[in-house]
Amino acid sequence: MPDLADILEFVDATGDVLAARMPTEGPAVIRWGSQLIVREGQSALFLRDGRSMQVFEPGRHVLTTQTVAGLTGFVAGLAYDGETPFRAEVVFVGRQLFRDLRWGTPEPVYIPDPVLLQIPVRANGRFAIRVSDPTVFVPKVVGTRPVFRQRDLEEFLRAQYLVSALTDALSSLGKPFVELPRFTRELGTGVRAILGPEFAALGLELTDLSVNSVTTTEEIQATLNGNAKIASEAFAKAKGTQYDLQARAAGAEALRNAGTSYREVGATDALKELAGNVGAAGGEASPLDAGVALGAAMLVPRMMQGMLKPDAVPAPPDVDPVVRLKQLKELLDVGALTQEEYEAKKAEWLKRL
Secondary structure: OOOOOOEEOOOOOOOOEEEEEEOOOOOOOOOOOOEEEEOOOEEEEEEEOOEEEEEEOOEEEEOOOOOOOOOOHHHHHHHHOOOOOOOEEEEEEEOOOEEEEEEEOOOOEEEEEOOOEEEEEEEEEEEEEEEOOHHHHHHHHHOOOOEEEHHHHHHHHHHHHHHHHHHHHHHHHOOOHHHHHHHHHHHHHHHHHHHHHHHHOOOEEEEEEEEEEEEOOHHHHHHHHHHHHHHHHHHHHHHHHHHHHHHHHHHHHHHHHOOOOHHHHHHHHHHHHHHHOOOOOOOOOOHHHHHHHHHHHHHHHHHHHHHHOOOOOOOOOOOOHHHHHHHHHHHHHHOOOOHHHHHHHHHHHHOOO
């Protein structure tokens, strides 16, 4: 009678096994009537003579001609005292999400740069996968290995697919290196879009891929930092010039609204300085010095007006001639006018009385 007590099951104690073969060693022989236990998060791929025959989903299954299509030859094994001449094995495949897989570029990838022409770039990140089709994954990726773990998949995918996909994604993104840290999400999306069909051809689903960092060599980074410093200083200088011009324009507008100008304000400041310097050479200023300084101060605006305007502007008609005559006498007394100038101006204002 056949042995019905054989039980095939696999418990992943570490959580990192993608595929495990039963039996793991020795002749790949499964006796007729063996029980196959598939747990949640697993699938079991039944192979006979090295060929995939059927995928079992979670549950308890008895391996007989009724449960396995094409297993009729097992019946012939009864003539051999319960031993079948056919090679048969079961591969348990983890169908859960493997989330914390890591990738990185073992060698730098060169990307174009508008300043340095080419920059060596290293990148790393994480990705998540799940087995979508055990009938494709086992023969193409696992092969004949008794156990296939997460680290084996990381090494395989990194060497065969991720580096080339990263190079293509960087070229498609078209961003200089200094801007890449702001586009890591877009870069990860691009790599995932490239790898999606390629992973599907391996019986895998790429559920997520992220880029954690993009770096370059220390020498290149130092050069980029120097260029950034120069650009920042030039930008700050240009902004300072812009703000200064804007302030000057705003000041001129304010002076125009007040009925004056930078020129007149400058003349006033010069008059104040001239008046403050009277007698600065030592001792108290004499009345004559004070008068000369005052006369000169009063003449400066008139002289500037005369130099800037070719035609003298006549005094407004509402000016009191008596007041003007007193002012002329004061200018004569302090020496700001000569006797001839005083007489000429006096004659003009006397005619207006």
